[in-house]
Amino acid sequence: MTRNLRLTLALALVWLLVLGTAARIPWSAPLTPRTTIALDGQDFRPLVGAGVEDGTALGIGAIATEGYALQTTLLQHLRAADLPILRYRFEDFPRTLELVLVFRRADAPDDVQTVALPWPGDGGVAVDLRAASEAWRGEITELGFAEYPTAQLVPPSIAFRPFRLVQARLQSAAWNAAPALLLSGWFGYRPWSQAAINVVAQGAESSASMPLTLALGAALTFALLAWLRREWRARLTQLALLVGITMWVALDLRGLDDLWAKHKLTTSIYSGKSWQERARLQPDEDIAGFAQLTRQYVAVAGSGQRVLVASDSVFKTLRLIYFLLPLNAAPLDTALAEAPPSSWPANSVVVICASKAWLYDDATSTLRAGAKTLPVTPLFIGGDLGVYSLRAAKP
Amino acid sequence: MTTGYLLAWFVAIAAGVLPMVGLTVTMRAGRIATVCGYGVVLGMLSAAATTALTARTDTTHAWIQAAPWLAAFAVGAGAAAYWLQRRAPRAQLLPGDDEGSTYWPRLAAIVALASLIWRGSILASEVLLRPTFPWDAWDAWAVKSKTWFLLGHYGAFVSPAEWLARTDADLYSGPAWAYPSAVGWLQVWFASAAGDWIEPLVNLPWFALWVGLLLGHYGQWRALGLDRTRAMIFVYLLGSLPLLATHVALAGYVDLWVATVFGFGMLSWLRWQEQADRAQLVLALVCAAILALLKLEGIVWCLSLLATIGLGALPPRWRWRSAMIATAVLLIAAVIGQAHVMFAAIGWVRSGTRVVDIPVIGSLSLAWHGSAAAGIARSLFVQSNWHLLWWLVGPVVAWRWRTLRSNGALALCALSLLGCLGLLVFLFVFTDAAEWAESYTAVNRLVMHITPAVVTLLALLLRERRVAPASIRTDAGPDRLSDPA
Numbered sequence: 001m002t003r004n005l006r007l008t009l010a011l012a013l014v015w016l017l018v019l020g021t022a023a024r025i026p027w028s029a030p031l032t033p034r035t036t037i038a039l040d041g042q043d044f045r046p047l048v049g050a051g052v053e054d055g056t057a058l059g060i061g062a063i064a065t066e067g068y069a070l071q072t073t074l075l076q077h078l079r080a081a082d083l084p085i086l087r088y089r090f091e092d093f094p095r096t097l098e099l100v101l102v103f104r105r106a107d108a109p110d111d112v113q114t115v116a117l118p119w120p121g122d123g124g125v126a127v128d129l130r131a132a133s134e135a136w137r138g139e140i141t142e143l144g145f146a147e148y149p150t151a152q153l154v155p156p157s158i159a160f161r162p163f164r165l166v167q168a169r170l171q172s173a174a175w176n177a178a179p180a181l182l183l184s185g186w187f188g189y190r191p192w193s194q195a196a197i198n199v200v201a202q203g204a205e206s207s208a209s210m211p212l213t214l215a216l217g218a219a220l221t222f223a224l225l226a227w228l229r230r231e232w233r234a235r236l237t238q239l240a241l242l243v244g245i246t247m248w249v250a251l252d253l254r255g256l257d258d259l260w261a262k263h264k265l266t267t268s269i270y271s272g273k274s275w276q277e278r279a280r281l282q283p284d285e286d287i288a289g290f291a292q293l294t295r296q297y298v299a300v301a302g303s304g305q306r307v308l309v310a311s312d313s314v315f316k317t318l319r320l321i322y323f324l325l326p327l328n329a330a331p332l333d334t335a336l337a338e339a340p341p342s343s344w345p346a347n348s349v350v351v352i353c354a355s356k357a358w359l360y361d362d363a364t365s366t367l368r369a370g371a372k373t374l375p376v377t378p379l380f381i382g383g384d385l386g387v388y389s390l391r392a393a394k395p
Numbered sequence: 396m397t398t399g400y401l402l403a404w405f406v407a408i409a410a411g412v413l414p415m416v417g418l419t420v421t422m423r424a425g426r427i428a429t430v431c432g433y434g435v436v437l438g439m440l441s442a443a444a445t446t447a448l449t450a451r452t453d454t455t456h457a458w459i460q461a462a463p464w465l466a467a468f469a470v471g472a473g474a475a476a477y478w479l480q481r482r483a484p485r486a487q488l489l490p491g492d493d494e495g496s497t498y499w500p501r502l503a504a505i506v507a508l509a510s511l512i513w514r515g516s517i518l519a520s521e522v523l524l525r526p527t528f529p530w531d532a533w534d535a536w537a538v539k540s541k542t543w544f545l546l547g548h549y550g551a552f553v554s555p556a557e558w559l560a561r562t563d564a565d566l567y568s569g570p571a572w573a574y575p576s577a578v579g580w581l582q583v584w585f586a587s588a589a590g591d592w593i594e595p596l597v598n599l600p601w602f603a604l605w606v607g608l609l610l611g612h613y614g615q616w617r618a619l620g621l622d623r624t625r626a627m628i629f630v631y632l633l634g635s636l637p638l639l640a641t642h643v644a645l646a647g648y649v650d651l652w653v654a655t656v657f658g659f660g661m662l663s664w665l666r667w668q669e670q671a672d673r674a675q676l677v678l679a680l681v682c683a684a685i686l687a688l689l690k691l692e693g694i695v696w697c698l699s700l701l702a703t704i705g706l707g708a709l710p711p712r713w714r715w716r717s718a719m720i721a722t723a724v725l726l727i728a729a730v731i732g733q734a735h736v737m738f739a740a741i742g743w744v745r746s747g748t749r750v751v752d753i754p755v756i757g758s759l760s761l762a763w764h765g766s767a768a769a770g771i772a773r774s775l776f777v778q779s780n781w782h783l784l785w786w787l788v789g790p791v792v793a794w795r796w797r798t799l800r801s802n803g804a805l806a807l808c809a810l811s812l813l814g815c816l817g818l819l820v821f822l823f824v825f826t827d828a829a830e831w832a833e834s835y836t837a838v839n840r841l842v843m844h845i846t847p848a849v850v851t852l853l854a855l856l857l858r859e860r861r862v863a864p865a866s867i868r869t870d871a872g873p874d875r876l877s878d879p880a
């Protein structure tokens with residue numbers, strides 16, 4: 001009995017040490033926070049988008065035409081170093097939105113600082129702001145939340161649904177926040193991103209590594225079991241396998257939970273729709289629209305006409321080319337690097353999409369970007385899209 | 396899904412399964428899984444090859460054009476394989492084959508299988524719902540296939556300079572104009588069967604690939620002496636690797652194809668080494684050839700696999716000497732500077748004092764990049780890409796060092812994988828490809844190429860000790876198997 005108790009206590013101590021280190025709570029911190037500032041939803045005012053008080057909460061009913069919503073509250077004499085832990089709670093927060101903390105500091109009142117936050121879900125979420133952002137320092141004068149359609153993943157037209165901001169709480173470091181910090185850090189939902197194909201991102205970006213933590217915990221557990229239970233030393237292999245498999249399963253359960261959460265977003269956007277409807281629900285539906293418009297001004301596929309596409313964003317350039325297929329399209333910058341425009345096929349078309357670099361000069365009928373000049377005839381100019389026919393340069 | 400689409404799947408799978416049935420007549424354990432796993436993957440790639448060869452003028456109806464040829468190939472190849480293999484000696488039943496497991500391991504294996512089925516259902520649903528999402532999937536890999544299918548016929552992709560200089564209507568260009576087209580032709584096959592460019596249906600092969608990867612590895616591990624429980628647990632380890640699952644969910648990249656084919660190639664080579672099954676040597680060579688057709692970097696893995704196969708074919712006393720002489724020659728050539736080394740598959744590799752020029756990768760400046768080494772370490776041990784896989788490799792190899800030393804095939808497999816990993820470390824730490832490791836854009840995807848083979852190495856190191864290759868092999872004496880390494 002005493003041996004079992006000793007083993008249990010030793011294991012508890014080891015894991016407290018490992019998990020406590022992972023939670024990044026200072027060892028000198030008290031069990032409960034010394035300072036707490038609680039802000040109810042009604043303390044925030046909607047600066048962008050529409051919202052109304054809903055009891056002590058703030059109900060956000062509409063997003064602005066700019067495509068996001070923002071709620072802030074003014075603060076006085078709040079020292080960031082004293083209150084590093086943020087807890088927040090929303091209700092009915094749609095999976096299609098991403099949440100960002102915005103704040104201003106007294107030393108830089110004109111700068112808005114931002115920190116991407118884990119999706120709030122239905123429960124409370126805790127974040128260590130010191131670990132999440134170097135900007136969390138000095139005196140904080142204004143604090144708020146902004147909500148955006150998840151970038152490159154969710155079509156903005158269907159992203160918004162009403163939700164409630166229930167409460168935000170800032171508190172000093174304390175050990176009772178450790179479980180919530182680890183839970184949010186490791187199990188918090190992070191949507192698919194373009195980088196996901198290269199690096200698997202699970203939980204909050206600023207949280208300690210779960211594989212590293214569990215590997216260290218597993219090694220210490222193995223050493224402890226082998227040390228305290230002499231009869232198990234003859235079966236070290238099985239012991240190592242048992243500890244290793246347990247840790248693997250723990251990581252895999254987290255992985256499955258993450259995959260399921262990501263899939264729920266996909267389901268919420270695309271489930272129950274025909275392919276034609278899903279094809280229209282592109283995350284970059286504006287680019288898909290540009291492609292549709294461009295098709296009206298260029299020759300049909302197979303005609304041999306070259307379509308040269310430019311945008312300030314490489315992503316937008318390449319996406320537009322993909323949407324334009326099977327039109328014979330390629331990036332304008334690549335073409336300019338390869339050969340002078342005078343040598344390009346005569347009926348080439350230039351498409352400029354969402355670009356501040358490429359400007360059309362009506363007086364000279366040219367497209368200009370710095371030193372680069374293209375003689376063109378406009379076919380269509382409207383909003384962020386311009387379609388031009390390349391003109392042979394005068395000798 | 397239309398009947399045509401389902402029929403296209405049936406024909407593609409049959410085209411892989413039938414030859415595999417013929418090639419595996421000598422197998423005792425794991426045959427069905429091997430036939431299905433390899434069959435699905437090789438069948439899809441056969442469909443791609445047949446489409447590329449027979450449907451260039453009518454890509455809209457590509458699968459109808461190619462299906463008769465593919466069916467004829469499947470029946471012919473299956474019959475030929477069966478005829479050649481029918482007199483080959485049946486593999487001995489391995490000691491661990493029918494070993495009864497105790498309750499808990501069996502329960503663990505059942506839970507592992509249930510977990511994989513659950514994960515598989517999520518992945519299949521994700522692929523079937525989502526339009527093509529990740530960057531290179533629509534920027535690089537699907538550009539040719541979408542163009543060819545929607546255009547109605549093949550059009551060559553050329554360099555931007557050539558594209559601008561010529562006015563041919565069917566000349567195309569793009570950032571990935573030089574990439575191999577094998578997987579693109581597969582997308583044309585399925586798009587034509589679906590009747591439209593329906594991205595979820597075009598991307599569904601990535602889910603089938605994942606299933607094929609797991610089945611193929613399970614079957615071959617069983618054939619190599621793992622009991623059902625161990626094989627199932629290792630399938631779970633492989634199937635639960637987060638980056639592999641991500642490449643299925645966000646279908647469209649070719650890295651998972653490379654990883655699967657390299658893994659299959661290594662497995663078949665191991666079976667040839669340990670069981671002298673010539674059909675497996677054929678499969679290993681086929682896998683090596685396919686690697687070169689999937690992705691530019693695949694050529695490097697193709698050469699690695701061919702080098703492993705070549706070394707494995709040599710008598711032991713020549714094997715290590717040849718490896719050391721070849722390595723020494725390459726190192727001296729690189730160190731002397733301005734050396735030109737000809738590789739049949741990739742052309743001239745030129746190394747200078749500060750630069751190495753590899754045709755499939757480009758010109759790379761040589762310099763030490765410490766931060767890239769940290770990036771690699773973070774990718775393998777800290778990030779969530781591999782669970783604890785890379786934490787396990789060192790301890791398992793150390794623990795089973797004697798097994799590794801006493802088994803020539805496993806030792807060569809380990810050395811080959813070490814060489815592959817060494818190549819990656821060299822690429823990232825000593826060249827300006829370091830930024831791919833520092834930004835984590837390519838490091839994990841390239842490591843993924845060898846990951847199934849690494850799991851195979853761990854599985855074989857942890858198989859029952861009494862499953863000794865020397866007792867399995869039928870046509871080689873112990874001299875050939877024991878290795879002085």
